[in-house]
Amino acid sequence: MTAKFASLSCAAIIVAATHAFHPSALPSSSRRPATTTTTTTRLPMSFMADSSDYKADKSDFGDGADEDPDAAPAPLRGEVDMADVPVTEEIPVPMSRNNVGNRFLAVVLDGSFNKDDAKDAWEMHGDRIALTERHVMWARKQNLYNETFNLESRADVLWSHQLLSSDLQRAVGHAMCIDSPTIEDCREAISRDPIVRSLLGVDPETGMCDVSPVPLYRWRQIRDHTLRIDDGRDGLPNMVMAFDRPEAISDGLREEVSNDHLEYLIRSERVIAAGPLHVATPDKTDPRSIAIGTLLFFNAVDREDAIEFVENDPAARAGLYETMTVHRFNSLDVTGKFVSENLYFPGQNTYQMKEAMEHWGYPVDDLQTKWLNW
Structure with missing residues (x-):
């Protein structure tokens, strides 16, 4: 049995089942043609010991026959010898107190907050693009923590991915991973996201934004080097959010297929990051914080390839998931170290x-x- 992919609705509905959010899946009809792979001849390379450079047997600028192997390379204009640069002791980059491994996933789909279909899809896209720069700068300042700036920060935005429509023409939302000591601190940070404030509105008297409509989950990422493939390797990055059937909580199917599911991801050699989604309880050790779905980032050649990959997951084939949503996404640079x-x-x-x-x-x-x- 495989999960069904529903058609995209700009006015997505939040389903209040154990506080789980089941976004409408994107249609598979608008599929991009398969990417043509070009094979190129590469020079034999040898890895340098300091991991900082590579060298080839031949140069791209000549065969080196007339060059003196003992001659020093000509200096570049304005270049200085690093031996002449004095050594100075710098203040170390302070570690954030929020990097506590308490990760939350916030999912913001613009159509979910479009009251009474007041705006069409392109108008929502325009509003989002206009606020993307402010969203990035909010996240960067949120992450910049030291003794004199942002001292009260209680949440780090680890990543923010701009979700795209199935035809790749519009931005339709974003998903954020926030590391925070408490769920209250996480929600407080989200309430200052310029895009969220624009979608949900701000109380004119208090200046506060009620972010309770934003779906929030606890994400327990699988910490394994085999699930750390680079974004865009042999394809393009995709994200899938899969939510379990309500019956799966009691029938033990998730535990039954977990090993096959993990082996499938590892053998694929295309997974960027993966892990189960749990109910976002205040305490991550709360027994009510049960697994209700899966968040998976992976590379795929095109949309058809992405859907085929997630449908062939042993967990999906066994009927674990009720809904599966696949998005291509753009990664926004929210690190602040630029x-x-x-x-x-x-x-x-x-x-x-x-x-x-x-x-x-x-x-x-x-x-x-x-x-x-x-």
């Missing part, structure tokens, strides 16, 4: 970046984050 000093070309400053950071409210003169303030 500038560093160029030691090889010290004359090149980054004043434009500093001005931009000051505009977005970063601590441009903060000695705790020197790597941001050159």
